[in-house]
Amino acid sequence: xxxxxxxxxxIKHLEIVHLDLSxxxxxxxxxxxxxxxxxxxxxxxxxxxxxxxxxxxxxxTLIDGYLRVAAARRLGQDTLLSHIWHGDExxxxxxxxxxxxxxxxxxxxxxxxxxxxxxxxxxxxRELSRLLGKDPSWVSRRLxxxxxxxxQVLKSxxxxxxxxxxxxxxxxxxxxxxxxxxKRLADSLMKHRF
Numbered sequence: 692x693x694x695x696x697x698x699x700x701x702i703k704h705l706e707i708v709h710l711d712l713s714x715x716x717x718x719x720x721x722x723x724x725x726x727x728x729x730x731x732x733x734x735x736x737x738x739x740x741x742x743x744x745x746x747x748x749x750x751x752t753l754i755d756g757y758l759r760v761a762a763a764r765r766l767g768q769d770t771l772l773s774h775i776w777h778g779d780e781x782x783x784x785x786x787x788x789x790x791x792x793x794x795x796x797x798x799x800x801x802x803x804x805x806x807x808x809x810x811x812x813x814x815x816x817r818e819l820s821r822l823l824g825k826d827p828s829w830v831s832r833r834l835x836x837x838x839x840x841x842x843q844v845l846k847s848x849x850x851x852x853x854x855x856x857x858x859x860x861x862x863x864x865x866x867x868x869x870x871x872x873x874k875r876l877a878d879s880l881m882k883h884r885f
Contacts, residue, residue: 714804721851798833
């Protein structure tokens with residue numbers, strides 16, 4: 692009976708080594724958040740399953756749960772409770788973007804996921820905005836963040852050395868007005884880590 696319920700719900704333990712971390716490059720790194728998550732998992736166990744899409748068993752693509760994976764590795768755990776998505780990768784990615792009330796997505800992570808959806812799944816911005824239930828300008832504004840800022844700044848945001856707030860509120864408008872000034876300010880922010 693338990694095996695039947697597990698198959699219907701599609702939640703089971705998966706080995707971390709079998710996870711394909713295809714979207715790791717768009718996640719904003721936060722060492723303190725990993726430590727807090729590891730502490731929570733050690734005290735309370737894993738509360739929320741990670742979200743994966745079956746690739747070719749036993750391989751699964753990790754959609755959501757990169758922080759939990761990093762925390763589990765820090766704790767030396769080999770498996771994580773996983774929710775296996777019934778549909779395809781495209782719809783799983785749309786699901787996590789639409790249901791951002793369950794997890795607060797960083798604006799650069801949103802932009803990265805949108806870019807992945809457009810390039811991997813050959814969607815137009817209009818199709819994607821329809822799938823997400825968002826205005827096309829919302830999609831366009833997210834993509835503009837990635838196009839306005841220099842690659843070096845985007846990598847610094849992803850590594851957590853420049854905050855998303857500083858990048859969106861200060862560097863992006865400045866880069867539109869004067870790219871050289873934005874680059875010099877970004878260099879200073881990375882050097883002094885305010």
